[in-house]
Amino acid sequence: MSDEQTYRSGFACFVGRPNAGKSTLTNAVVGQKVVITSDKPQTTRTVVRGIVTRPDAQLILVDTPGLHRPRTLLGERLNDLVHTTWNEVDVVGVCFPANEKIGPGDRFLVTELAKARRTPKVAIVTKTDLASPERIAEHLLDIVELGRETGTEWREIVPVSAVKDDQVDLLADLLVGMLPEGPQLYPDDELSDEPEEHLAAELIREAALDGVRDELPHSIAVVVEEMRMRADRPADKPLLDIHANLYVERDSQKGIVIGHRGSRLREVGRTAREQIQALLGVPVYLDLHVKVAKDWQRDPRQLRKLGF
Numbered sequence: 301m302s303d304e305q306t307y308r309s310g311f312a313c314f315v316g317r318p319n320a321g322k323s324t325l326t327n328a329v330v331g332q333k334v335v336i337t338s339d340k341p342q343t344t345r346t347v348v349r350g351i352v353t354r355p356d357a358q359l360i361l362v363d364t365p366g367l368h369r370p371r372t373l374l375g376e377r378l379n380d381l382v383h384t385t386w387n388e389v390d391v392v393g394v395c396f397p398a399n400e401k402i403g404p405g406d407r408f409l410v411t412e413l414a415k416a417r418r419t420p421k422v423a424i425v426t427k428t429d430l431a432s433p434e435r436i437a438e439h440l441l442d443i444v445e446l447g448r449e450t451g452t453e454w455r456e457i458v459p460v461s462a463v464k465d466d467q468v469d470l471l472a473d474l475l476v477g478m479l480p481e482g483p484q485l486y487p488d489d490e491l492s493d494e495p496e497e498h499l500a501a502e503l504i505r506e507a508a509l510d511g512v513r514d515e516l517p518h519s520i521a522v523v524v525e526e527m528r529m530r531a532d533r534p535a536d537k538p539l540l541d542i543h544a545n546l547y548v549e550r551d552s553q554k555g556i557v558i559g560h561r562g563s564r565l566r567e568v569g570r571t572a573r574e575q576i577q578a579l580l581g582v583p584v585y586l587d588l589h590v591k592v593a594k595d596w597q598r599d600p601r602q603l604r605k606l607g608f
């Protein structure tokens with residue numbers, strides 16, 4: 301078989317310290333907003349996949365949570381998830397933002413990653429639009445050095461800017477080149493295999509955290525209880541009903557989420573509704589309730605109920 305006929309398919313994941321630009325890069329590679337991004341660390345809580353389907357390959361991107369020291373049960377589960385992911389994917393891209401120096405967090409992460417010995421690793425310099433060429437050159441040398449220190453063989457080192465769409469296609473080509481030969485695994489039009497309920501829950505959670513992350517960093521969970529097209533609507537005026545519960549850990553947090561006379565909750569609902577509509581392409585009616593689930597982060601039963 302000649303090279304042109306070889307079809308490749310497989311899995312890649314981006315890792316990096318919190319805020320390194322992993323989600324934004326996933327979106328840029330896939331070309332649509334499927335992963336929730338934010339300008340605050342550690343909001344990527346679950347594995348969400350973006351799927352790139354090309355004539356020659358299918359690349360399935362898995363976005364893993366930032367590696368961090370386990371402080372709660374939730375933290376430990378996240379770390380398990382991270383390690384399992386690294387061993388199962390075909391290639392890992394490690395993101396090093398160009399506007400920040402390599403630090404102890406990066407060293408810790410790459411040392412952990414080195415334990416997934418068989419998985420090929422690519423170093424990605426992200427956010428190149430935020431740094432001078434001199435700074436990027438220095439950064440590249442630091443990454444080579446970090447590879448040497450940790451016994452990591454970088455298959456490639458690629459500078460990209462997801463925001464300026466610079467070298468994103470090149471990165472996609474390099475990743476595709478590292479995938480094994482294999483058939484298309486998902487249908488053409490699939491961008492993500494996350495159930496829609498899950499994407500909706502993530503968007504609601506993101507809207508609820510906006511502006512209050514310092515007060516409620518990890519204390520919000522969202523469960524979509526019901527999501528279905530409303531019956532007896534005319535075909536040209538569909539409406540998607542979504543009933544969701546937003547869980548906080550304490551009564552005081554409930555007050556923060558709801559705001560003065562419910563003003564904040566209304567705003568959260570409006571923002572989330574618009575985002576869900578944009579993502580799913582159908583008008584949405586969102587019914588949102590705030591509930592207190594005491595110390596849910598430390599309680600295995602609550603965690604299961606909340607989908608972790």
Ligand SMILES: Nc1nc2c(ncn2[C@@H]2O[C@H](COP(=O)(O)OP(=O)(O)OP(=O)(O)O)[C@@H](O)[C@H]2O)c(=O)[nH]1
Nearest residue numbers: 319320321322323324338339341342344427462463
């Ligand atoms: N200027 C610039 N900003 C970027 C670029 N990529 C990401 N950012 C910004 O950096 C911040 C963090 O990006 P994310 O994609 O959420 O980072 P992440 O690594 O997924 O973060 P966590 O989910 O916290 O682990 C956001 O404010 C992005 O807009 C880039 O190429 N250029």
